[in-house]
Amino acid sequence: LGIASGCIGGMVLALTRFCNESWQRSVIAIELGLLMTYGFKAIHFDGCGAVATLVTGGAANLIWKQNRFVELTQCADDGYLDEIG
Numbered sequence: 001l002g003i004a005s006g007c008i009g010g011m012v013l014a015l016t017r018f019c020n021e022s023w024q025r026s027v028i029a030i031e032l033g034l035l036m037t038y039g040f041k042a043i044h045f046d047g048c049g050a051v052a053t054l055v056t057g058g059a060a061n062l063i064w065k066q067n068r069f070v071e072l073t074q075c076a077d078d079g080y081l082d083e084i085g
Contacts, residue, residue: 002051005036009052010059014069032056 009032033053040049
């Protein structure tokens, strides 16, 4: 459950056409992490939130490296993950 929601979170984070500034991606990464951590804690799946948060960053980086979802990402490359934060 954590891995699947982390992959979905990575897809959301990789949508650089809608959030093309680095501070916007940082805010979305923090919000996704908090949502997954406390959301899964609320339904008593504490470990899933941590796994989902870790998988989100990896999935977004993989999408940017492989140039997936080209229609939803602009200038997709592997440098976006370094700019977050």
